[in-house]
Amino acid sequence: MLQKLLSLALFLLFNVSFSQIVINEIDVDTDGTDQLEFIELKSSTANFSLDGYVLVLFNAGSSSPYSNTVSYFTYDLDGFTTDVNGIAHFGNTMVSPSPMGSFLNGTIQNGPDVIALYQGNPSDFPLNTNATATNLIDAVAYATNSFQPSNMMSILGITYCTNENLNGQKDTQSIQRKNDGTYEVKNPTPGVNNDGSGVTINFVTVTTDQAFYTEGENFMLTFTTDTPVTNQNLIINFTLVNGNFMVNDYSGGGGLTVTIPIGQTTESTTLTLVDDSTNEGDEEMLIDVQTLPFGYSSSNDNIIIRIYDNDYIVETYGTPLNPTYGLVTPTIPAGYYDSLEGLSGASLKQAIQDIIANPSVVHAHNYGDIYDILKVSDINPENSNQVWEMYVESPIAILDQQFSSSNIGVWNREHIFPQSRGGFSGGTDSNPDGINVWLPTNANDILAGHADAHHIRVEDGAENSARSNKDFGLDYNGPVGSQGSWHGDVARALFYMAVRYNSLGLVNGDPSDSTDDQLGDLASLLQWNTSDPSDDFEMNRNNYIYTWQVNRNPFIDYPLLADYVFGSNYGDTWSFALSNQNFSTANVKVYPNPTTDYLMISGIEGAATVEIYTLTGQLVHKKPFENAIRLNIDLTSGIYLVKVLNGTESVVRKIIVR
Incomplete structure (x- = not known):
């Protein structure tokens, strides 16, 4: 009996813990190129960790009866935490206040579709995963017309589909959850409670002076509040480590702390990316703002900044667009093809x-x-x-x-x-x-x-x-x-x-x-x-x-x-x-490549002929020569094939004429 009671208690605890977070507001269709889309979540308690959750966007198809049920986008919520009002919103970078996490403009389809919140990870929902009620926490069916994603609604247990265009203002209004659990359509309220209640948040936004950096460069971080700081100076602590990007990859500045004085809205700090001599590969720095005082919240925390390693290796051979031949030796084992x-x-x-x-x-x-x-x-x-x-x-x-x-x-x-x-x-x-x-x-x-x-x-x-x-x-x-x-x-x-x-x-x-x-x-x-x-x-x-x-x-x-x-x-x-393997790789040289008005051909013994073709096979130049030649050419810019014939053998080179 005790074991049954314990199992029941754990079951109830599990379900209570995963009912603390809901989809609070969505804006799926905005003016122009959909630069103001967002999805907002709300937890019943403040500062609720979103680790172990994932947003999944499902496509219901392009025409009635909207019977499709497959996923087209996922968003991992690991590392995010709701604010003092239990709010966390994710969307396009133009959304104000800035979302905690961003995704590309136009990501959210206009519907009729479904946005769902699951316990899980993006790897659980690869592209075109069918909708499922397993581990489902909350889901919202929406549209910008009178149609409904009926099939998905049935699978996910959704009883109502909200039309964002209910008031004929789909470009300027959003779908918002009311306190009774139903939804209404009105002007967007990203980042705050839909009913206007709660603590007024002073959002802190982090910006960098460049979108990406190279080792050895200085980088400036600027922290800005929506309104001037009051009562006491705002001290902001942050970290930068992420994967292979470690504390020894940056130096200088005032450390990992900035202070915005009372009455001010912004402060910056400058650090230097260490220029070592090792090719560690490109890395990504993670700007992670630590816990802020009551009344403040990060509007764009966990920012990834690309750091390019300047110690990369350059090979001796060319790219497929600028190919070389004969510089890479085939590692064919002796006798491999003898049979x-x-x-x-x-x-x-x-x-x-x-x-x-x-x-x-x-x-x-x-x-x-x-x-x-x-x-x-x-x-x-x-x-x-x-x-x-x-x-x-x-x-x-x-x-x-x-x-x-x-x-x-x-x-x-x-x-x-x-x-x-x-x-x-x-x-x-x-x-x-x-x-x-x-x-x-x-x-x-x-x-x-x-x-x-x-x-x-x-x-x-x-x-x-x-x-x-x-x-x-x-x-x-x-x-x-x-x-x-x-x-x-x-x-x-x-x-x-x-x-x-x-x-x-x-x-x-x-x-x-x-x-x-x-x-x-x-x-x-x-x-x-x-x-x-x-x-x-x-x-x-x-x-x-x-x-x-x-x-x-x-x-x-x-x-x-x-x-x-x-x-x-x-x-x-x-x-x-x-x-013609030995002939083509070891002997014949056609250069320079790219070229403008001439070609050098060498590595031939005896009489030979050079032919130049367009990529469509049209012969545009032909000339006999012996041993080597400087060939003057007058060709329009483009890619050509140079064919060198020597007795019964031939070799083809691709050249670029500028």
């Missing part, structure tokens, strides 16, 4: 598979390990604290890895052969376990494709979503303005996948985006393999992935193999004498 010599057709393809899917050699890792692999394999050669986003052809800070459901301004993992079409979606664990933990694999182990780094690249989150399950060539050619620096990389990755895994194939044309196991367009891929030749960036990738998976992509090491397995030379006998 291919003299084979053709299906026998050649099988021999390649026997190497790259050898169950006694090849290692299969998991999806969690991929991030650790990509942070090295896809490093930006010009800055070791960045990785290279493939389709958008630009670098991004390693720190900007996607950790939440929002994919804006972050990078994530792009499967070149789409997960759903390849049949390996979710095929491996998402928890990293390192290079020394692996499973054996074979050509029928399609689930290993889920974490096969040879076809997974760093990509801009939004562009990754835009590409989705599309085929290449006829269907997807990258974002507007793409220079195609990734075309050959994609082709060679897909050639690898179609040989490595028995169930996968490449076909001509543009099959449906829902077609399983096959991807197009093979003709485009074969052309891309030639027009965007394997460069040092790709070879460095191949070398590093080999250290994890103990297999290589043969089509990077020997691009000509693609024609013998998939293209016009299918059925012809393969011989390494046919490969």
Whole structure:
């Protein structure tokens, strides 16, 4: 009996503790570009910790009957605490008083949708998670019209949907909870009790003189109150440490305390970022205001400021947009490809598979390990604290890895052969376990494709979503303005996948985006393999992935193999004498790159011919020469392909003309 009473007491305590916080006010549709959106919470007790809570925004679809129930945004509430009135609000940076935490303008959809408060973490609600009543604390159904998100309301136990446009003033009014638990629509009251009661708060706002800094720079922190300080000087203590950003990363100033005198509203302090000589990587400083006296509250606490490390490493080889060739030595083990010599057709393809899917050699890792692999394999050669986003052809800070459901301004993992079409979606664990933990694999182990780094690249989150399950060539050619620096990389990755895994194939044309196991367009891929030749960036990738998976992509090491397995030379006998690998990497030099009016070509023995093509294949210049040449050119700005032919061999270089 005692045990039952104890269990009941714990149950009641649990439910009481998690009923102390509700969604108090939301403003989902504001004037213009939605710069004044916010979500406000209210706790029944002051200074209530929000650790262990998460806001989840659910999308009900775009048309009646609004039957969708999936999440589109999450906001982690760990580290936040309600103020003396039990209030905490989160929203756009233009909201006044400033929200405790911010998110991008236009984040909240206009509805009919649902905003829910859960006990949990953002990781519990990845993008497109279905609505659930499990661990639900509170939820508000809203709209800006007469429709309702009926399906979600049923799932979450919501009985009423509030129309923010009830008074015809959706752009200037918000939805607010009344003391009886119902909701009304009136002028917004962010950061204060909806009925005007409670302690009048003097909000403290923190600003910096720059949005980001580099090691060695001074940084100024300014603390400003909404109204002048009264009664006694306001002493503000704060901390800056966060992760790898430690106390030895800054110095000077007046320490981590500022004092705003009576009658004043602002005070500043200046510190210096220590410029060491170690490449620790970019870091993020966290401005965390400590507990303030009664009557004051932080309006924008827990501010993240990016600190760029100026000791980054610059590699000798170029980026995909400014490629180099022959500077990265292939780490091909002796005899690795010997078994291919003299084979053709299906026998050649099988021999390649026997190497790259050898169950006694090849290692299969998991999806969690991929991030650790990509942070090295896809490093930006010009800055070791960045990785290279493939389709958008630009670098991004390693720190900007996607950790939440929002994919804006972050990078994530792009499967070149789409997960759903390849049949390996979710095929491996998402928890990293390192290079020394692996499973054996074979050509029928399609689930290993889920974490096969040879076809997974760093990509801009939004562009990754835009590409989705599309085929290449006829269907997807990258974002507007793409220079195609990734075309050959994609082709060679897909050639690898179609040989490595028995169930996968490449076909001509543009099959449906829902077609399983096959991807197009093979003709485009074969052309891309030639027009965007394997460069040092790709070879460095191949070398590093080999250290994890103990297999290589043969089509990077020997691009000509693609024609013998998939293209016009299918059925012809393969011989390494046919490969232009030594010719292309060790001898021929085409420089300067970029250039304006001339090219130098060297490393040739005997008679040769140089041909210059546009990316669309138009021949614009051709000239025979011997051994070396200074070639004067008069070309419009752009990217061109320089083809050097020497006897039966040829090599292609990509150049930029400015």
